[in-house]
Amino acid sequence: MQITAGSDLRTHNRKLMRKQWELQVAVFIGILFLAVFSWAPLFGVIIAFKDYTIKTGVAGIFTSAWNNFRYFKEFFSNYRFSELLQNTIMLSVLKLAATFPAAILLAILISEVRQVAAKRIFQTISYLPHFISWALVYTIAYNMFSSKIGVVNTAALQLGLISEPIAYMTSEKLFYGFAIFLSVWKTTGWSAIIFLAAISGVDTALFEAAAVDGAGRLRRIWHVTLPSILPAIVTVLIINIGALMGGGMGGSNFELIYLFGNSSNSAASDIIQKHSFTMGLSKGRFAFAAAVDLCQCVLSVFLVLSSNWLARRISGNSLF
Amino acid sequence: MQINKARGEWIIDVVVWMILVLFCFICLYPFWFIIVASLNEGNDMMRGGVYWWPRKFTFDNYTTFFAQSSWLSAVKVSVARTLVGTAFTVFITSLVSYALSRRNLVHGKVYRIMFVFSMYVSGGLIPFYIVLRLAGLINTFWVYILPTTLNLYFVLVGINFFRSIPESLIEAAYLDGAAERRIFLQIVLPLSTPFIATLALFAAVGQWNSWLDSVYYVSIKSLRPMAYWMISTMNRTQGSGANQDLSGAINLTALATQSTAVVATVAPILLVYPFLQKYFVQGMMIGSIKE
Numbered sequence: 001m002q003i004t005a006g007s008d009l010r011t012h013n014r015k016l017m018r019k020q021w022e023l024q025v026a027v028f029i030g031i032l033f034l035a036v037f038s039w040a041p042l043f044g045v046i047i048a049f050k051d052y053t054i055k056t057g058v059a060g061i062f063t064s065a066w067n068n069f070r071y072f073k074e075f076f077s078n079y080r081f082s083e084l085l086q087n088t089i090m091l092s093v094l095k096l097a098a099t100f101p102a103a104i105l106l107a108i109l110i111s112e113v114r115q116v117a118a119k120r121i122f123q124t125i126s127y128l129p130h131f132i133s134w135a136l137v138y139t140i141a142y143n144m145f146s147s148k149i150g151v152v153n154t155a156a157l158q159l160g161l162i163s164e165p166i167a168y169m170t171s172e173k174l175f176y177g178f179a180i181f182l183s184v185w186k187t188t189g190w191s192a193i194i195f196l197a198a199i200s201g202v203d204t205a206l207f208e209a210a211a212v213d214g215a216g217r218l219r220r221i222w223h224v225t226l227p228s229i230l231p232a233i234v235t236v237l238i239i240n241i242g243a244l245m246g247g248g249m250g251g252s253n254f255e256l257i258y259l260f261g262n263s264s265n266s267a268a269s270d271i272i273q274k275h276s277f278t279m280g281l282s283k284g285r286f287a288f289a290a291a292v293d294l295c296q297c298v299l300s301v302f303l304v305l306s307s308n309w310l311a312r313r314i315s316g317n318s319l320f
Numbered sequence: 321m322q323i324n325k326a327r328g329e330w331i332i333d334v335v336v337w338m339i340l341v342l343f344c345f346i347c348l349y350p351f352w353f354i355i356v357a358s359l360n361e362g363n364d365m366m367r368g369g370v371y372w373w374p375r376k377f378t379f380d381n382y383t384t385f386f387a388q389s390s391w392l393s394a395v396k397v398s399v400a401r402t403l404v405g406t407a408f409t410v411f412i413t414s415l416v417s418y419a420l421s422r423r424n425l426v427h428g429k430v431y432r433i434m435f436v437f438s439m440y441v442s443g444g445l446i447p448f449y450i451v452l453r454l455a456g457l458i459n460t461f462w463v464y465i466l467p468t469t470l471n472l473y474f475v476l477v478g479i480n481f482f483r484s485i486p487e488s489l490i491e492a493a494y495l496d497g498a499a500e501r502r503i504f505l506q507i508v509l510p511l512s513t514p515f516i517a518t519l520a521l522f523a524a525v526g527q528w529n530s531w532l533d534s535v536y537y538v539s540i541k542s543l544r545p546m547a548y549w550m551i552s553t554m555n556r557t558q559g560s561g562a563n564q565d566l567s568g569a570i571n572l573t574a575l576a577t578q579s580t581a582v583v584a585t586v587a588p589i590l591l592v593y594p595f596l597q598k599y600f601v602q603g604m605m606i607g608s609i610k611e
Contacts, residue, residue, distance in 0.1 A: 017426045022500035023419040027431050030416035033470035036455065037448075038438040044447025058454055106343065112336045124597060125344040128351070131589050133529030135547035139582050140350045143357065151353060154368040185346065217332050255532055259551065273445070280446045281536060293444030 048072075048291035054284075071291035080270070088271040088296070091179060091253050092303060096240055098180045102188045104233060107195030108221060123196065126189025134255040137186060141260075145169055145178075169260065175268035179256055191236070198232035199225060234311065241307045272296040351586065358382070358583045362576035385580040393542055394549040395584070401464045401545060402527040408469045409523035410516060416470060417478030418504055423487065432479070439472040445536070452537055463537045464545075468526065474519050481515040482508065517599045525589065550581050 017024060043061065048071060050064045075081065106126060113119045129137070144151050147165035156162045168178050202225065210220045254273045261269035273296055280289025352372075357365055361376035369375075385391055419425065420432055442448075448467075449458075457463040485508060493503045509516070531547035538544070544552070 013426050016424065020422075020425065020500055023422060023425055026415045026419035027425070029412065030420070030470055030475070031431075031434065033412070033416075033466075034434065034438045036451065037467050037470070038441065038472075040451045041443030041447040042441060043443075044450050045443050047447065047450070054450065054453065061450075109336050109340055112332070113340065114333075122340050122344055124594070125347050128590075128593070129347055131525055131529075131593065132586060133531060133547045135529075135531045135551050136582055136585060139550055139578060140354060143353060143579065144350055149366060149368065151371065155371065158369070188343075189347065217329055258532070258535070276445060281449065286446050286450065290444065290446040293446050297442070297444060 045290060045294060047287045048294045050287060052287045054286055067287070071288045072295070074288065075292050075295060083267060084270055084272050084275055087268060088273070088299065089303070090176065091271060094176060094180055095183045095253065099184050099187050099191065100237065100240060102184050103191035104195050106188050107192040107199060108225060110192065110196060111199040111225070112217070123189070126192065128189070129186045130190035132186070134259060137182060138259040141182060142169065170262060170264040172265045172268045175265045179253070179260065179269070182256065182260070194236055195229055195232060198229040202228040237311055238308070241304055241311065272299065354579050354582045357576070357579040365576065381576045381580040385577050385584065388577070390541070391549065391581065394544055394546045397543060398528060398545040398547070400461070402524050405465045405468060405527040406520055406523040408465055409471055410520050412469050413471045413474050413519060414478060414512070414516060415504070417475045418482050418508060420475065421479040421482035435472060435475055439476070449536065458537050459540050459543070461543060464527070464530070464533055467533070468523070471519070471523070474522070478515060478519075481512065485511055514599070521596055521599050528588065546581065546585050550578060550585065
């Protein structure tokens with residue numbers, strides 16, 4: 001009985017398959033893209049464990065000899081390893097710790113504005129920087145912060161606030177703060193959108209009830225607004241935690257580091273990805289760079305798992 | 321009590337406005353300054369003290385900019401990759417997403433798991449580079465287009481979106497014997513403007529702003545997009561790497577031209593921005609519902 005049911009299903013599926021062949025082709029096209037751009041690179045990770053050179057092509061990935069973890073050992077024994085590790089973790093964590101509350105704060109501030117037009121203007125302006133490429137941010141930041149022509153420096157000098165220019169772009173000590181400031185500038189407005197939507201979804205009766213009970217505005221923000229948008233806060237936090245994993249290209253600090261890192265602030269600005277980039281693409285040591293990349297991926301997974309654990313401890317919600 | 325409350329609210333209003341105005345100023349002023357710099361004479365700009373308005377007004381920077389063939393070719397690359405890339409992404413991503421959204425798709429569940437899984441894994445930069453190299457994409461225009469053609473995030477967003485279209489519409493067309501491609505092109509797509517517009521915008525802004533792929537995968541000058549060219553002028557202007565404070569000489573013309581380049585790069589975004597921000601916001605919202 002079951003067998004007939006199974007084969008019935010199979011003939012049914014086959015019929016349906018023939019009827020929807022166009023859909024199947026569409027999915028197949030998608031899988032083709034996945035195979036090339038997502039899955040094939042996964043196999044490529046093997047080269048971290050091999051003596052691979054690019055000249056040997058595809059076959060070389062499989063035929064080249066195992067390297068006995070040579071590249072991992074080389075990376076771990078690098079005298080700058082702890083520096084790279086520290087910068088990578090600190091910059092990711094600090095960035096999240098700063099941009100996330102900033103977005104919530106901005107959303108609350110905007111929602112406290114009662115004039116609808118002003119509200120819209122504030123919002124529109126605040127997420128403008130999101131649409132600017134990091135390349136432009138760099139150029140703009142140079143005009144703002146460089147010690148020779150930077151507006152911030154020249155203005156502060158003119159006003160007598162400082163006696164000599166502050167080297168924002170090259171100072172090792174200031175780098176973390178500077179990088180975080182740039183990230184906040186670029187992302188706060190955009191990230192606030194979601195919280196604003198959450199706030200506008202809060203039942204106004206709650207605010208009125210609180211007001212009747214004599215709660216001032218600050219109290220209403222603290223006791224009504226914040227608890228009401230807590231689910232949104234946790235959700236966004238979790239999404240952001242997921243984005244910490246963006247090891248490869250997107251979502252990470254790489255663009256910022258590539259542009260703002262230089263020889264004088266490198267002790268604070270070099271991260272693992274930058275190291276992998278310099279070694280791999282600039283110097284052509286592909287297998288070594290793949291090993292470094294892999295370390296970065298492992299680190300990302302570790303960061304995600306630990307922040308996930310933290311989110312669960314604090315809020316009771318988590319990604320997994 | 322009434323008075324007391326009113327006074328408290330008045331103070332809060334002032335504080336809120338002050339912080340917001342300050343924040344918006346910080347967001348907006350750099351753009352204004354760049355525009356001023358692009359309209360001010362280069363040598364004069366270097367003397368400092370120009371903050372709000374051009375002191376020696378000139379269009380020279382713009383004429384220099386548009387006379388440089390290297391910039392012009394970069395503009396062409398940027399425009400081409402934005403147009404082609406957006407078209408590819410919109411077509412392929414929405415097509416795949418729609419097919420996956422169909423409830424009667426044979427093996428649909430397996431397929432969907434495959435796509436979600438792929439979103440969370442990455443082999444890292446180097447293996448990706450090797451794949452592109454073996455595929456013969458390095459140093460071609462297509463390296464800008466193909467890797468981003470299938471946007472997995474929007475595939476997932478799209479699945480949710482297309483599922484919100486009443487099943488009965490598709491069902492009816494199906495029973496009338498309409499081919500799948502007709503259902504997609506004539507029934508589903510016309511109903512999907514919010515999704516398509518959002519996808520197109522994100523693809524277009526992404527392509528227009530992208531420069532890192534040019535650093536990674538391209539070494540041919542004529543294939544450089546504007547955003548890349550800007551950084552490289554910057555580096556040449558300053559001599560050593562990304563570091564102006566270490567090298568003494570600053571090339572004035574290059575610097576003035578550069579602010580012009582920034583304006584030229586930002587202008588298209590600023591021009592469409594007010595009209596399209598509805599979709600930007602919508603896109604953010606569609607995306608978040610998924611989670």
